[in-house]
Amino acid sequence: MTLPSLPPLPALFRRFVLVSLILVGATASAASIAGVSFEDRIRLADTDLLLNGTGLRAVLTFKGYAAGLYLTQKARTPEQVLATPGAKRVQMKMLLDVEAKEFVKAIDVGIRRNSSEAQQAALKERMAQFDRNVAQIGTVKKGDVVNLDFIPARGLLLTLNGQPRGEPIPGDDLYAGVLKIFIGELPVDKKLKAGLLGTSAP
Secondary structure, three states: OOOOOOOOHHHHHHHHHHHHHHHHHHHOOEEEEOOEEEEOEEEEOOEEEEEEEEEEEEEOOEEEEEEEEEEOOOOOOHHHHHHOOOOEEEEEEEOOOEEHHHHHHHHHHHHHHHOOHHHHHHHHHHHHHHHHHHHOOOEEOOOOEEEEEEEOOOEEEEEEOOEEOOOOEOOHHHHHHHHHHHHOOOOOOHHHHHHHOOOOOO
8 A cells, every 4th residue: 555645844844834824813813802802903093003901891790891902002000001102092892781871970980989189170071071972872782892092182082883972072181080990099890900901811
């Protein structure tokens, strides 16, 4: 019985490398958590942003949303995130239906817990405007994508499934306050904070 001849080793090696590259290319373009994928890179305000980390907002067995933080460069501490220049994005992918008024409550509580009285006073009118933008949504549904974007020279922009909700609200301090809801000293979820900072496995 004659055994089939095998290709020369270099040819096998080249084939292995090619297949490996194809497989890596298919899996390296996105990160996944709770069955939800996040692109490794996005473009916002003519700027390339990198996925800094992902996390899950959960209470007991209830999963609210998966989130990803996008920055112009990697950051591993809240201070580094806040000091990172340029555009930023917090992206939330909903895992259940939530009334917008519950979002407003969570945002307001997060701002109060992570901002001084002076900071809250400075943000009061703009936060009221942002709350109105959120409230207009009505209900955020499972599968919806909510983006909290910072666009330099324009401010905080809320989008739902790619559609803007209201006009951008100016102020670096406003977006910093919103970021602190997720990565501040008293974040909405400690595991979510660690995930967004890339300091724990999702």
